[in-house]
Amino acid sequence: TALLSLRDVRKAYRGDAAPFALEVPRFELAEGEALALAGPSGSGKSTLLMMLALAAPPDAGGFVFAGTDIMRLWRGARRDALAALRARRIGVVPQTGGLLSYLTAEANIALTQRIAGRRDAARLRMLAEELGIAAQLGRRPAELSVGQRQRVAIARALAHRPALVLADEPTASVHPELADAVLALLRRECAASGAALLVATHDPDRAARAGYPVLACATHAPDASGVARSVFDRP
Numbered sequence: 652t653a654l655l656s657l658r659d660v661r662k663a664y665r666g667d668a669a670p671f672a673l674e675v676p677r678f679e680l681a682e683g684e685a686l687a688l689a690g691p692s693g694s695g696k697s698t699l700l701m702m703l704a705l706a707a708p709p710d711a712g713g714f715v716f717a718g719t720d721i722m723r724l725w726r727g728a729r730r731d732a733l734a735a736l737r738a739r740r741i742g743v744v745p746q747t748g749g750l751l752s753y754l755t756a757e758a759n760i761a762l763t764q765r766i767a768g769r770r771d772a773a774r775l776r777m778l779a780e781e782l783g784i785a786a787q788l789g790r791r792p793a794e795l796s797v798g799q800r801q802r803v804a805i806a807r808a809l810a811h812r813p814a815l816v817l818a819d820e821p822t823a824s825v826h827p828e829l830a831d832a833v834l835a836l837l838r839r840e841c842a843a844s845g846a847a848l849l850v851a852t853h854d855p856d857r858a859a860r861a862g863y864p865v866l867a868c869a870t871h872a873p874d875a876s877g878v879a880r881s882v883f884d885r886p
């Protein structure tokens with residue numbers, strides 16, 4: 652069954668110099684499925700992930716997530732319901748970790764569990780062990796290597812058992828030698844947790860090397876009205 656389903660979704664940005672429109676004619680993601688979204692910088696990958704994170708409303712279209720009609724929630728300005736759904740069902744791996752500097756790795760990971768109302772110390776420890784950061788749990792982000800920080804961010808994204816994990820260029824801050832490993836680790840941990848995974852990347856070859864199916868966007872130069880379009884279609 653589809654965890655996520657978009658139909659004819661559209662979001663446009665006016666922009667002074669360069670108006671932009673993202674179009675998603677059809678997109679479905681099954682429970683537990685992993686996929687890389689590939690496109691050059693400015694092609695709308697972050698815009699799509701923001702909509703999927705329930706953080707920005709599409710202008711139009713159909714959007715069903717985990718059996719919930721998301722467009723209906725946006726139309727009703729149900730920000731409470733959107734935030735609750737996001738906290739319980741979605742995990743995010745930001746580009747550069749996004750960890751809170753004044754909290755230990757352990758407290759950072761526990762944060763998503765607390766917000767979701769789902770404390771689970773055993774799961775936290777299991778994730779830390781699988782990700783090779785068990786010995787670093789008492790340290791703050793500044794005391795960790797870049798690779799360790801990104802593994803803490805992966806544990807945090809999975810600690811509350813989300814159905815969907817969203818990662819926007821999760822290897823942007825990681826050395827190239829480490830990037831393949833981080834992508835492979837992310838995919839493995841999501842698979843082990845049964846979470847579906849979407850990774851946005853400008854490097855489809857790297858994603859493919861790490862074992863991801865890749866959906867490339869089609870970019871269109873500005874049309875007569877000056878709008879550059881980017882299309883993510885997965886029929």
Ligand code: ADP
Pocket residue numbers: 664665666669671690691692693694695696697698699
């Ligand atoms: P990517 O993640 O692929 O680099 P983005 O989704 O960040 O692409 O951006 C797609 C386009 O939308 C770009 O032209 C960008 O300038 C524009 N854009 C993104 N966010 C905003 C915003 N909040 N306001 C106006 N334009 C935006």
Ligand code: ADP
Pocket residue numbers: 653656657658712713714715
């Ligand atoms: P079926 O009729 O075989 O169930 P559909 O294509 O109607 O196939 O639905 C498949 C998935 O798409 C379901 O998860 C459903 O919730 C979702 N879906 C149906 N209509 C829309 C829509 N307008 N926008 C987004 N998702 C939709």
